[in-house]
Amino acid sequence: MADEIVLLSYWPSMFGMRVRVALAEKGLKYEYREEDLRNKSPLLLMMNPVHKKIPVLIHNGKPISESMIIVEYIDEVWNHKSPLLPTDPYQRAQARFWADYVDKKLFDIGKKIIWSTKGEEETGKKEFIECLKLLEGELGDNPYFGGENFGFVDVSLVTFSCWFHTYESYGNFSIETECPKLVAWTKRCLEKESVSSSLADPHKIHDFASGMRKRLGIE
């Protein structure tokens, strides 16, 4: 019986894009369903009743929620190619630690730059740059966070790169100036079909953010 894979997502979400990258890495066919977050589908509400958020992966009718948990699930089930988590337990723990760091820090700090109504842009920008520098340090001289190969932490972070132009524009700074190695890493990742076909266009993201800011009354 062929696997039935459905992804409920929202096109600007860097969390949804992570799942697309993982599915592409494994060469999997799936049905993509765009959600309108202001009018969530009954399917989304049924499949993720606790958080009611995207992304949700539905595999043969069974839902999995939370983007990096979905990525790990994909990695475990389709372990025939492109392993994302290493096999060594210590390296796995390091990968989980850094993916957790990206999750805990980058999105919330990034929000201060783009969506703040309380004048938090400057502090947001400083904290954001600090986070990226720390991650750049962790990358070191490796081509990827996974070492020689694209891996779990790469998936967790690369999808933020299509939002870089938007952070830069509203924060008035250049990520390439601050973190050249990290930007080189994003370009390297974008050479992979699984990444370039999964990330949204940075200009479309900027237009999206601009529209949201107008609606929130901060543009």
Next chain:
Amino acid sequence: MEEVKLIGTWPSPFSYRVIWALKLKGIPYEYIEEDLSNKSPMLLQYNPLHKKIPVLVHGGKPICESAVILQYIEDVWPQNPLLPNDPHERAVARFWVQFAENKVPCIWRLFRTTGGEEQEKAKKESMEMLRALEEHGLRDKKFFGGDKIGIADIAFGQVAHWLEMIEDLVGVKLIEAHTFPHLHAWTKNFKQVPIIKENLPDYGEMLMYFKRARDNFLASRGPGM
């Protein structure tokens, strides 16, 4: 087997997560009590980014963040598994561990309130969190892990033991048998599991410790809040 050390603090539920996992798998370890008001060079060396406990040190290599440590322990020592075999069930267990990370901290926000709107808000968030556990997490199972405790039960340990202390200090009752029947039963069943029962901080000592911490916090905040 390489040496295992755990750096923790005795009142911390996060420390206990690691203790329970190690004990359930029968892993011998050295416990090192940390003084968080005067952090040791060892802690700062092993966890330079967050400077927090718990830290597991295995063969001299540190692993930080209790949820990451639990998965590491599971990877290295597969006996008495904390995660199920089925990939979908594993994803569900991990979902609840993440829920514990993101949502259970609201009980500590409640801990820091004295009344008014702030307390009402924290109480409401806590109740919503517990409702999700009751209706979606636990449902009619004995444990989150099914018939035996698993990684999610360990992650929710704070709700079984530390929440009662918070309820006592703040003067609110959140988990009652008629409002959260399954969760209420779970708090009792969880603490009856021999490894858990033998490894819990003394309730009286814990109450005193956290009462002092709460009094200090409220005093430093000043009047009128």
